[in-house]
Amino acid sequence: MGNREALLAKIAGLDAEHAKALAGGGPKYVERHHKRGKLLARERVELLIDEDSPFLELSPLAAWGTDFPVGASVVTGIGRIEGVECVIVANDPTVRGGSSNPYTLRKSLRANDIALQNRLPLVSLVESGGADLPTQSEIFIPGGRAFRDLTRLSAAGIPTITAVFGNATAGGAYVPGMSDYVIMIKDRSKVFLGGPPLVKMATGEDSDDESLGGATMHGVTSGLADFVAEDETDAIRLARRVVARLNWRKLGPEPAPVEEPLFDAESILDIVSEDQRVPFDPRDVIARLVDGSHFDEFKPLYGNSLVTGWARIHGYPVGILANARGVLFSEESQKATQFIQLANSSDTPLVFLQNTTGYMVGAQYEQGGIVKHGSMMINAVSNSRVPHLTITMGASYGAGNYGMCGRAYDPRFLFTWPNAKSAVMGxxxxxxxxxxxxxxxxxxxxxxxxxxxxxxxxxxxxxxxxxxSLAPFLSGKLYDDGVIDPRDTRTVLALCLSAVHSGPIKGADGFGVFRM
Structure with a gap:
């Protein structure tokens, strides 16, 4: 089997797993939901974002390989609403009533992090049965961070908007309670700390859903609802109007005019080696990602197991670090360190294209200072302040994962190709x-x-x-933001670069001590 056929087979397997997330709770629960006159989570998102605009879905394989449904009963991603890029979180009520399991929580918290790091308004489409009670011990204490995040976003001047499509009870009531803007739907939305049975048990009071937490009550009496919609479509219209009135402005520099690459993205499938032991030239991939296929390589004759250089992607300037032959030596580590410092001095975002087996071992290399030099590179990555975007193209083993900005080093976004593998070693x-x-x-x-x-x-x-070490397993654990078709890499990077430019782009003022 050739490179193309092997990668297409992996992409087909990935599509099958994505289909499980798209199916939600399955035909029975989808049909029941529609019969109640309600939209599905992705239908709500589709109506919310601008017509014919892209939606970059995040972590669609969350919970893969666990006892929980693939997708973790929530849809998250980045989409444009009235021209404003927003993080969108939508509960999927067809999956166990939209209840939150440990992976739902991880996925939602990751979305909050992306909103805060990139200065993106957060829009929550809420319909949830609350915590998945059998796993409450894994949700209750860390789950408090979700409410903390909402208040910190607001404090940072990042708008938080919640539209309630059904139940938002118990702890879930604090999502609208801590949001800047709240939209509820007449005869549909229910927001209360305790429902009628709990109130009866706690106080002896007889009550009903509407008097406790209905949209009309919150719109007229409590004041929790800023807007009361007639139906779901009207709620989405109101959410769009709220975003339109934010007077939102990006703080990052405007992109230059876009040039398409000279080479077709389709041919990436022929480049990537089926056998990870067989290296491929990342310059061939870069030529299919960057504007006009223009790549100004930095130190091309030194440390040539790591390719570094400058380019633009959809008009945005970037510095690129790409593994060429897997192993990182001292020369590559020192080259990367200098390059990262230069990117920070010029306020240029960095793109890491991972395909590494780690730093070189052996007496010769230990005596040559590989520990010091590898540590310099990791120091530079750790303290760099420009946005980092990481794509795992192949192998990502050992400390090479760290030096090439793996998940632990907080890249703004990290996506994986279906053929990728990551572990402490092979x-x-x-x-x-x-x-x-x-x-x-x-x-x-x-x-x-x-x-x-x-x-x-x-x-x-x-x-x-x-x-x-396989891509679906790692994505299921939320060690990346999604497994993508390699042919979509340029588009995904462009969407991410546009998102990070919602905030200021500023390099580090200093780094830690570099051991020489």
Whole structure:
């Protein structure tokens, strides 16, 4: 099987997993929801955003490989509303009533982080049954951060807008309670800390949904509702009008005119090696991502296992760091450190294209200072203040994941290709290390080493690490913001760059101590 066929097969498998998220709770619950005259979560989003505008969905494979439904019963992403880029969070009530499980929480908190880091208004389309009670111990305490985030967004001058399409009860009542703008729907929305049964048990009072938390009550009596809509479509119209009146302005510089690349994105599928042990030239990928395929390479003759240089993507200037032959040596580490400092001095966002097996090991390289030099690169990445965007094109192993701005280093966005793998090291290497350690332990005790047991152990470990290093597994854990078709990379990067320019683009004033 060639490179193209292998990658197309992985993309097809990815599409099948995405289809599970799109299906929501399944035909039975979708039909029931429609019969009640209600829109699905993605239908609400589609009406909310500007006609024919893109919606960059985030973490659609959340909870993949767990006992929870793929997608984690919530839709999150970035879309344009009246020309304003916003983070949108929409509960999916067809999945267990829209109740929040631990992955729903992680996905929602990630959306909040993106809104805060990139200065994007947050629009919540709420219809939730509250916490998934069997897993409440994993939700209750960390879940308080969701309400904290809303108040911090507001304090930062980032608008928060909530439209309530159904229930928002118990802790969920604090989402509208802590939002800047609240829209409720007549005879549909219910917002209260305790429903009629709880009130009866707690106080002995007889009450009904409307008097406790209906839209009319909140619009007329409590004042929680700023707008009371006639139906769901009207609520979406009102949300759009709220955004239109924000007088929102981007703080980042305007992009230059856009030039299309000279090479077709379709041919990326021919470039990427089916076998991760076979390197490919990232310049061929870069030529299909950047405007006019113009790439001004920095230090092209030095540290050539790492490609660095300047370009534009959809008019936005970027500095690019891309792995060429997997391993990072001292030269590559020092080259990257200088390049990152230059990007910060010129307020230029950075794009990391990962395909690395990590930093080089061995006596020669340890004596040459690989620990110091790798640490310099990680220091630079850690303290860089320009926006970072990361694409995992292939391997992302060991500390190479850190130096190339993996999830722990807070890139503004991180997306993965379907062929990508990430772990502390490759499955065969990890199993081999365990085997060597086991042999040494047996020899130290004067015992004979069981070769049959060793072979079984290595096979089991390799299979486990292989499974846990695959793109869907990592995306299910929210270690990225989504697994994307490589052919869509330029578009995804352009949407992300536009989003980060909602806020100011400013480099670091200083870095930590670099060991020389």
């Amino acid at each position: 499955p065969a290497q990890l199993a081999g290390v365990l085997s060597i350690v086991g042999r040494q332990a047996a020899a130290a005790k004067g015992q004979e080493y069981n070769e049959e047991h060793d072979a079984a152990m290595r096979k089991m470990v390799e299979a486990q690490i292989e499974e846990q």
